[in-house]
Amino acid sequence: MTFENFKSSFLSVYLEEQGVPLVYHGWIIALSPFFYILSSNLIGRIIEMAPRRIFMFLAFISVTISLLMMGPTGSFPDELWLLYVGTGLIGFSSGFIFIPILPESIEAVYIKRNLVEGDNEDIDNIINDKTSALYGLFYAIGAIISPYIGSVVYNYDSKARGNWVLTCDVFSIGSAIYTLIFLVFNILPDIHLEKEQREAMLMKKYEVPD
Numbered sequence: 001m002t003f004e005n006f007k008s009s010f011l012s013v014y015l016e017e018q019g020v021p022l023v024y025h026g027w028i029i030a031l032s033p034f035f036y037i038l039s040s041n042l043i044g045r046i047i048e049m050a051p052r053r054i055f056m057f058l059a060f061i062s063v064t065i066s067l068l069m070m071g072p073t074g075s076f077p078d079e080l081w082l083l084y085v086g087t088g089l090i091g092f093s094s095g096f097i098f099i100p101i102l103p104e105s106i107e108a109v110y111i112k113r114n115l116v117e118g119d120n121e122d123i124d125n126i127i128n129d130k131t132s133a134l135y136g137l138f139y140a141i142g143a144i145i146s147p148y149i150g151s152v153v154y155n156y157d158s159k160a161r162g163n164w165v166l167t168c169d170v171f172s173i174g175s176a177i178y179t180l181i182f183l184v185f186n187i188l189p190d191i192h193l194e195k196e197q198r199e200a201m202l203m204k205k206y207e208v209p210d
Contacts, residue, residue, distance in 0.1 A: 008147050
């Protein structure tokens with residue numbers, strides 16, 4: 001939510017500085033939620049094709065690239081249309097993060113506590129209610145702090161009116177770090193566990209009986 005919503009307090013200001021007519025600002029700001037709606041409908045059709053964490057990891061990478069485009073930074077050309085593409089791409093990627101993360105969190109609780117969903121309806125209700133509440137809590141916290149953090153970075157140079165490129169760079173670096181953390185602590189352990197399970201199955205398959 002931080003990487004999605006950091007620009008909400010000054011995006012219109014930046015667009016005005018770039019000479020974009022005020023009548024188009026609302027449409028540009030609406031690009032992100034519009035593409036979020038598209039990905040929300042798409043993910044239900046393809047979520048079974050791979051583990052949810054893979055979709056989330058790819059979405060985090062997409063968000064990082066989107067922030068680089070919005071700057072733009074690096075090899076991206078200094079063109080305003082990249083801002084529109086990046087804004088839409090962040091919204092599209094958000095659907096692959098916000099939607100799978102709740103069932104992924106619930107599943108993680110069952111695994112950690114060695115529980116089986118459906119064995120005890122009361123426990124199922126408690127886990128669902130508490131996980132949903134925590135999800136909403138952290139979503140709201142991100143929505144509250146992200147515009148403030150974005151404004152602090154945007155106005156870091158007190159002599160300038162605002163630094164859009166620096167802000168996008170800072171948040172793209174933050175997104176890249178977050179993506180790396182997600183890879184190390186969520187993706188790689190799963191790969192290692194699956195490898196151990198395959199090796200155990202092979203050993204059991206070729207085990208010579210006494």
